[in-house]
Amino acid sequence: MRMIKIMEEISRPSAESVLVVSLTVLAVVHVWRWFQQWVRNTKKGTCPPGPFPWPVIGNAAQIGSTPHIAFTRMAQKYGDVFQVKLGSRNVVVLNGENAIKQALIKKGSDFAGRPDFLSFKLVSGGKSMAFGSYCDLWKAHRRIAQSTVRAFSTSNPQTKKAFEQHIISEVRELMYLFLKKTKQEKYFRPSQILTVATANIISALCFGKRYSYEDVEFKSVVGRNNQFSETVGAGSLVDVMPWLQSFPNPIKTMFGNFKNLNLEFFAFIQDKVTEHRATIKPGVIRDMTDAFILELDQGKRDTNGVLLGKEHVPPTVSDIFGASQDTLSTALQWIILLLIRFPEMQARLQQEVDNVVARTRLPSIEDKPSLPHVMAFIYEAMRFSSFVPVTIPHSTTTDTSVNGYHIPKNTVVFVNQWSVNHDAQKWHNPEVFDPTRFVSETGDLNKDLTNSVLIFSAGKRRCIGEELSKMQLFLYTAILAHQCNFIANPDEPSTLDSCYGLTLKPTPFSIAVTHRSTMELMDSYVKDLQKSENSM
Numbered sequence: 001m002r003m004i005k006i007m008e009e010i011s012r013p014s015a016e017s018v019l020v021v022s023l024t025v026l027a028v029v030h031v032w033r034w035f036q037q038w039v040r041n042t043k044k045g046t047c048p049p050g051p052f053p054w055p056v057i058g059n060a061a062q063i064g065s066t067p068h069i070a071f072t073r074m075a076q077k078y079g080d081v082f083q084v085k086l087g088s089r090n091v092v093v094l095n096g097e098n099a100i101k102q103a104l105i106k107k108g109s110d111f112a113g114r115p116d117f118l119s120f121k122l123v124s125g126g127k128s129m130a131f132g133s134y135c136d137l138w139k140a141h142r143r144i145a146q147s148t149v150r151a152f153s154t155s156n157p158q159t160k161k162a163f164e165q166h167i168i169s170e171v172r173e174l175m176y177l178f179l180k181k182t183k184q185e186k187y188f189r190p191s192q193i194l195t196v197a198t199a200n201i202i203s204a205l206c207f208g209k210r211y212s213y214e215d216v217e218f219k220s221v222v223g224r225n226n227q228f229s230e231t232v233g234a235g236s237l238v239d240v241m242p243w244l245q246s247f248p249n250p251i252k253t254m255f256g257n258f259k260n261l262n263l264e265f266f267a268f269i270q271d272k273v274t275e276h277r278a279t280i281k282p283g284v285i286r287d288m289t290d291a292f293i294l295e296l297d298q299g300k301r302d303t304n305g306v307l308l309g310k311e312h313v314p315p316t317v318s319d320i321f322g323a324s325q326d327t328l329s330t331a332l333q334w335i336i337l338l339l340i341r342f343p344e345m346q347a348r349l350q351q352e353v354d355n356v357v358a359r360t361r362l363p364s365i366e367d368k369p370s371l372p373h374v375m376a377f378i379y380e381a382m383r384f385s386s387f388v389p390v391t392i393p394h395s396t397t398t399d400t401s402v403n404g405y406h407i408p409k410n411t412v413v414f415v416n417q418w419s420v421n422h423d424a425q426k427w428h429n430p431e432v433f434d435p436t437r438f439v440s441e442t443g444d445l446n447k448d449l450t451n452s453v454l455i456f457s458a459g460k461r462r463c464i465g466e467e468l469s470k471m472q473l474f475l476y477t478a479i480l481a482h483q484c485n486f487i488a489n490p491d492e493p494s495t496l497d498s499c500y501g502l503t504l505k506p507t508p509f510s511i512a513v514t515h516r517s518t519m520e521l522m523d524s525y526v527k528d529l530q531k532s533e534n535s536m
C-alpha cells in the first residue's frame, strides 16, 4: 500500500514542475514568434538586415566593449546599413562614407534628431542643444552657440590672434609643469595635466579666467570625463533597458555616477553665469558667457514667439565647455603618445618647424600653410585613433530611407565614424600610422584626403567646435615640437591600445619631457602680452 502511494507521488507532477514546464513552453513560443517576426521583416527586404536579436537584451552581448569594431565587422557581413536591437530599441548603424553622407548630408534633416534617451535629459540641466531634439528652438540655439564660438576664436584675424594668445600662455604653463614633473618623477602620466590645460583654454573663452593646476574644485569638475564618456558612448544600456535601474547592478551604479557628475558640472557652470550677471557692464563683453547673457536674457524670438530665454544661458555654456574638454584633451593625449611611439616622426616635425619658423620666434597660426607635416601628423592622429569612433546617437525625425532600406520615424541611428577612417578601399594599410599619406609628392598637404577623415561628423549635427579645435591642435603640436623633446618610458610596453567611451582614450602611458633650448621665447612672449594688456 505504502509502495503504491510513493509511486503515485512520483508520477503526480508537482506544482513547481508544472510551472517550470509552462514557463519553458511560453519562452520557446515567445522566441519562436520573435524569430518568425525577424525573418518576416528581413525577408521583406525593406528594413535593414542584421543579426538575430535575443529577447530582452537584443544584440548587446554581440556588440561587446568595442562597438565601433563590432559594427565594422557586422558591416562586412550585412552591408553598410544594418540594424541591431539594443534592449527594446531598434538601432540602425551607418558605416562607410557613402551611406553616412547619404544620410547626414543628402537627407540631413531626416537624420538630425536625437533619441529620447533618459541620459540625454540629464545633460546641461535638461536644456542641452547638443543632446536636444531637432526643432525650431534647437535651430536657433545652435545658430547662437555656433556664431558665438566663432566670434571668440576663428571668425577673423583679430579673434584668431586673441585666441592664439590664450593658447600660447597655456602651453607655457603646461611646459613648466611638464619640466617640473620630469625633474621630480622622471616619467609621469600626462593625461590629467592635459585635461586641465584644455579645460583652461575653453575656460578662458567662456569665463575669461584660467585655473591653477592645483585647483581642487576645477580638477574635480573637469577630471571626471571618463564617467560622462562611458555613459554617452553609443548609447548607455539604461537608455535601452530602463529596467536595469530597478535593482543594484554595475550599470545602475555607472548611471548614478553619470547623474551626479552632470548635476555637479551644471552647478559649477550656473555659479559662473550668476557671477557674470552680477558683474556684467553695459557695452563690455568680457567673454562668451557675457555674450550669451546679452543675446539671450531679453529672449530670442521668431514669428511663433519666444524661443530661447535667460534659462538657456547656462545650458549653452555647459554644452560648449563640456563638449570641448574631453575631446580636445583626448586628442592631445593621442598626439603626445604618437610622438613618443614614433620618435623619427617627432624629429621630422621638429625639423620642419625649425626650418620654417627658425629658433628666434614661436610658431604662430600664420605658419599653418607652411607646415604640411605638422598638419599631416594631426590628421593622421585623428584618422588612426578615430578617437570619437561613433558620434552622439542620432534619431530619425520622419520615415526615411538609406541605400533603399526603409527606416521609420524615431529610429535610433548610430554613425560609425571609425569605419570611414579605417576603410581599406580608401586608405592604404589603414591600421598603420603614416602621416606621409596626407603629403603629396610636391610636399603639399593633400586637402582632398584630409577632408575624408571623419571625426567631427557631418551635416546638421556636425561639431560646432571643429575650426577652433583644429587651430588649437595645430598650435599645441607646432609649439610643443618647437620647444620640447618627448621621451617614452622604456619600462612600459610600446602599445597604442585604447579604452572605449564616447572618446577612445589611449591606455595610461607615461613620458619624460626635456627642453630643446630654454624657456626664454615662451617667457618673453607672455611678458610682452602682459605689458600690452596693462597699457590698454
Ligand code: HEM
Pocket: 129, 130, 131, 142, 145, 149, 319, 320, 321, 323, 324, 325, 327, 328, 331, 388, 390, 391, 392, 393, 394, 415, 455, 456, 457, 458, 460, 461, 462, 463, 464, 465, 466, 468, 469
Ligand atoms: C577634436 C575635438 C573635437 C571633436 C573630434 C569633436 C567631435 C564631435 C562629434 C563627433 C560630435 C557629434 C556630432 C553628431 O552627433 O553627429 C560633436 C558635437 C558637438 N561638438 Fe564637438 N568635437 C570636438 C571639439 C569641440 C569643441 C572644442 C566644441 C566647443 C567649442 C565642441 C562643441 C560641440 C557641440 C556643441 C556639439 C553638438 C552639436 C549638435 O548636436 O548640433 N566640440 N563634436
